[in-house]
Amino acid sequence: MKDCLKLITERRSITFFDPNREVPLELIKEILEVSATAPSGYNLQPWQVVVVIDKEKKKKLKEICYNQQKVEDASANVVIIANTRAGFDNVDRVLDSWIELGYIQSSAKEQLKETIQMGWSDPQKAKKKAVRDSALFAMNLMITARAYGLETHPMEGYDEVKLREFLELKEHQEPVMIIAIGYKDPNKTLLPRAYRFKFEEFGKVM
Ligand SMILES: Cc1cc2nc3c(=O)[nH]c(=O)nc-3n(C[C@H](O)[C@H](O)[C@H](O)COP(=O)(O)O)c2cc1C
Numbered sequence: 226m227k228d229c230l231k232l233i234t235e236r237r238s239i240t241f242f243d244p245n246r247e248v249p250l251e252l253i254k255e256i257l258e259v260s261a262t263a264p265s266g267y268n269l270q271p272w273q274v275v276v277v278i279d280k281e282k283k284k285k286l287k288e289i290c291y292n293q294q295k296v297e298d299a300s301a302n303v304v305i306i307a308n309t310r311a312g313f314d315n316v317d318r319v320l321d322s323w324i325e326l327g328y329i330q331s332s333a334k335e336q337l338k339e340t341i342q343m344g345w346s347d348p349q350k351a352k353k354k355a356v357r358d359s360a361l362f363a364m365n366l367m368i369t370a371r372a373y374g375l376e377t378h379p380m381e382g383y384d385e386v387k388l389r390e391f392l393e394l395k396e397h398q399e400p401v402m403i404i405a406i407g408y409k410d411p412n413k414t415l416l417p418r419a420y421r422f423k424f425e426e427f428g429k430v431m
Contacts, residue, residue: 232371238374239405241413242298246338248375248407250278253301256373260365262307265358267341271311272359272401275304275392289387290403295378299405304388307355310397312345352399359401370406374389378405 253276265271277286278301287296296302308314316338324331345351367377380403388400 226365230369236367236371237304237415238378239407239409240295240380240415241410242295242300242376242405243409243410244371244375246297246300248300250276253278253303253406255370256366256375257303259261259369260362263358263362263365265361266344266354267316269311269314269315269341269354269390270319270358270362271308271355272362273308273398275306277304285391286403289391290380290383293380293382295405296380296403298407298410299378300407301405303366303404303406304392305359305401306392307352307399307401308395308397309336309346309348309351309355309399311355312342312351313429314342314389321355343424356399356401361405363402366404368427374394375406376382377411379403382406 257274257276261270261272263270263272277283281298283299283302286302287293290296320329320334320338323329325332329337345354363379367379370377383400385400385402388394392400394400
């Protein structure tokens with residue numbers, strides 16, 4: 226419990242990564258699979274990722290991110306993408322697993338599939354669902370990385386048109402954020418954590 230709280234409260238957006246310390250790709254994949262235990266509506270898991278590790282590609286991505294140096298210095302950058310078609314692309318795989326595990330009878334599948342797909346038919350609603358679930362995955366990723374002794378930095382500062390072009394994204398693939406991952410440069414110190422609003426400022430009870 227205490228360890229979990231530490232992982233959350235001591236997470237920071239690391240501006241200074243050690244450019245000489247690489248994170249093995251296998252470890253990044255492991256972290257991503259742990260992160261994928263995140264909850265999602267109907268378990269549709271609408272997130273997709275592109276892991277950018279190649280040095281030249283990181284340089285190009287840095288330019289797309291308005292020259293944020295951390296993109297080049299981090300060992301990897303995970304671009305998190307929301308699949309706004311997940312209600313159609315993933316539904317069979319998910320419902321078949323529910324049948325296998327006994328959550329539902331196979332006779333209930335088609336009706337449930339129709340209900341789910343109705344919710345994903347409106348493009349605005351589909352985007353909201355896909356981005357919401359992908360953001361939960363992203364937060365899991367930042368906490369899980371810390372559990373493995375790594376640091377992260379989430380970013381929304383990128384030229385979306387250029388990012389789409391760079392990754393050859395399709396229309397139904399919505400970039401959510403980029404998360405840089407790596408080890409902190411031990412020679413640099415971060416400023417203290419900035420002010421966080423108190424419950425009285427962001428909450429109410431009724
Ligand atoms: C979705 C998202 C996008 C962000 N984009 C950027 C960014 O492009 N560049 C940057 O320097 N920081 C970015 N940040 C980091 C925030 O500035 C940072 O989380 C905030 O100042 C609080 O600092 P802390 O994470 O160290 O507690 C982003 C954070 C989030 C959650």
